Amino acid sequence: MGWKGQATVEDEQNVTHKGYFAAGLDSDPELASAISGELRRQQDCIELIASENIVSRLVLEAQGSILANKTVEGLPYARYYGGAEFADAVEGLAIARARKLFKCRFVNVQPHSGSNANAGVFLGLLKLGDAILSMNVAAGGHISHGHPATLTGRDYRIVSYGVSRESERIDLDEVRDLARRERPRMVIAGGSAYSRAIDFAGLRAIADEVGAYLLVDMAHFAGLVATGFYPDPLPHAHVVTTTTYKSLRGARGGMVLWNDEAFSGRINAGIFPGVQGSVLLHGVAGKAACLGEAMRPEFAAYNRxxxxxxxxxxxxxxxxxxxxxxxxxxxxxxxxxxxxxxxxxxxxxxxxxxxxxxxxxxxxxxxxxxxxxxxxxxxxxxxxxxxxxxxxxxxxxxxxxxxxxxxxxxxxxxxxxxxxxxxxxxxxxxxxxxx
Missing domain, CATH: 3.90.1150.10 (Aspartate Aminotransferase, domain 1)
Known part of the structure; x- marks a missing residue:
């Protein structure tokens, strides 16, 4: 009889339940029913919610792939865990495609969401208590830019700008006056319910005047930027964040893009270990898939x-x-x-x-x-x-x-x-x- 740590052949055959590597969704009727119901809802209803889109089968298969099993921490080719050869290939592909699509030098594709992307940038570039000048949620801004219910709203001093009562558009004079008075360390452009083109050059001039970073959150118009149907923030912003669904029509998750190498260490550390742990590698594969799709001519036709x-x-x-x-x-x-x-x-x-x-x-x-x-x-x-x-x-x-x-x-x-x-x-x- 072997010592307690030794497993018999019979033990090894019983450590997983029958069909563990073969049974699919049908083996869990309750879960299958809920997912099938959502499939029917998407098939038979019209989705008009701005934060949603419909991904390709390619993206679905990438996100539901064997990559769900792999844990990696750190940046590609400098991981803390072994066995990362193909993990590095997947993440490297996503980075290369994002750099090419948005014509930028540096990209972090690891954020689990757009909010995590923003939080990582704040942590990397700001000190707790620094002032952030961002669009008020009531005027169309996003809650991750300083809503009182979020960590951002708690950890930083938030100053909000709105829109003109007459035009309902951003008033650069108001933003400039607020910036001069409050001296923010960061100015944020972009939101969740603002439908008009944003003057990024004008906002950068304001940020430069008061010594602030300009962060653009392009989550709702990234696909339009990629295809030239919306002003490009990258020539003006110090840092750009985005989600990869919505107008990019891909995996749920976020990205950070920038051009100044001096920011690289701080932004990357702000994401990991700053605000999140290991990479959702299957999500990164979904991002790589949609970024590849976004390089095709039909994606420009889609955004038009x-x-x-x-x-x-x-x-x-x-x-x-x-x-x-x-x-x-x-x-x-x-x-x-x-x-x-x-x-x-x-x-x-x-x-x-x-x-x-x-x-x-x-x-x-x-x-x-x-x-x-x-x-x-x-x-x-x-x-x-x-x-x-x-x-x-x-x-x-x-x-x-x-x-x-x-x-x-x-x-x-x-x-x-x-x-x-x-x-x-x-x-x-x-x-x-x-x-």
């Missing part, structure tokens, strides 16, 4: 269509009497004020979801209502364009939105609209076999 479709949707909704914040959009997203329908965003979003149209409630600039029941909706053309919807489809979508918002309690009308939505989706199917 994103803008055409968004502008069509905005015009068509305005024709129904709904007000579009700023009067239009330069990106794939827009804010819609609901005052003309006498509705709040929460009520409108629920009714539209029942009709097969997924949107999100959103505050609008100078909103007198709370975020839980705001005055607006945020819409996007990103996912619908990925499905192949053109301008005529988005004109129909505007009509359906108008129909539901005029009759949010009419179950039969909502049911009929859902059938119309499903019919359009059937003409533009996604994932015809289970991914």
């Amino acid at each position: 269509a994103v803008i055409d479709n968004a502008q069509t949707l905005a015009r068509a909704l305005a024709d129904t009497g709904l007000r579009i914040v700023t009067g239009g959009t330069d990106t794939g997203l827009m804010l819609v004020e609901l005052a003309a329908r006498g509705l709040t965003g929460d009520v409108a979003a629920k009714a539209l979801e029942l009709a097969g149209l997924a949107v999100n409630k959103n505050v609008i600039p100078f909103d007198a209502r709370p975020p839980e029941a705001p005055s607006g909706l945020r819409l996007s053309s990103n996912a619908g364009t990925t499905r192949g919807f053109g301008v005529s489809a988005f004109e129909m979508i505007a009509q359906w939105i108008d129909r539901v918002l005029k009759n949010p309690d009419n179950d039969s009308l909502i049911g009929a609209t859902r059938k119309d939505v499903a019919a359009l989706c059937a003409k533009h199917p996604i994932y015809q076999s289970r991914p």
Whole structure:
């Protein structure tokens, strides 16, 4: 009889349950049911939420690959764990593609999210208590830029700029006055609900005047930047952060991009070990996949269509009497004020979801209502364009939105609209076999 640490042949055969390396999702009916339900929802409904898109099967397979088993820490070719030959190849590929796509010198593809990318930059470049000048969430900024409920809002002194009450656009004079008075260490541009082009050169001039870094968070327009349909922040910003989904149409996660080698050690250390641990290597593979797709000519055509479709949707909704914040959009997203329908965003979003149209409630600039029941909706053309919807489809979508918002309690009308939505989706199917 062997000592306690020795395993018999029988022990070795029983250390994993039967079918461990062979059984798939069908072996867990509860989980399979929930995932199948989400698949049907995506197939039969129209996604209009600005922070979502539809990835390719390539991205799905990369993210669901054998890389889920591998743990690595540190940068490629300088890992703390062994067995990293192919991990380095995957991450190196993602970095090389991002550098080429955005024409920058340095990239970190490890952030688990856009918020982690921002937090890592803050930790690497700032001291606790430093002042950050960023767009107010109520005006369209992102919560990771200093909302009081976040670590950023707790650990740094946040000064917020908004938009002009008349134009609902960024007022550089206001930003300059705030910067001169508050002397921030960092100025942040970009947000989650601002639909217009941003003057990055003007913001860099303000940052330079007060000795601040300029950080641009391009999460909602990165795909447009990559294809030349939106101003490029990289010639002006000290650092750029982004997510890799939304307009990049890929894996959920974040990236940091910069050109000055002097920042490299601080930014990389801010990400790891600063705000996160080991790399989600399967996520990095998904990023590599979508960055490769973004280099193809059809990706430029996609982003051109994103803008055409968004502008069509905005015009068509305005024709129904709904007000579009700023009067239009330069990106794939827009804010819609609901005052003309006498509705709040929460009520409108629920009714539209029942009709097969997924949107999100959103505050609008100078909103007198709370975020839980705001005055607006945020819409996007990103996912619908990925499905192949053109301008005529988005004109129909505007009509359906108008129909539901005029009759949010009419179950039969909502049911009929859902059938119309499903019919359009059937003409533009996604994932015809289970991914």
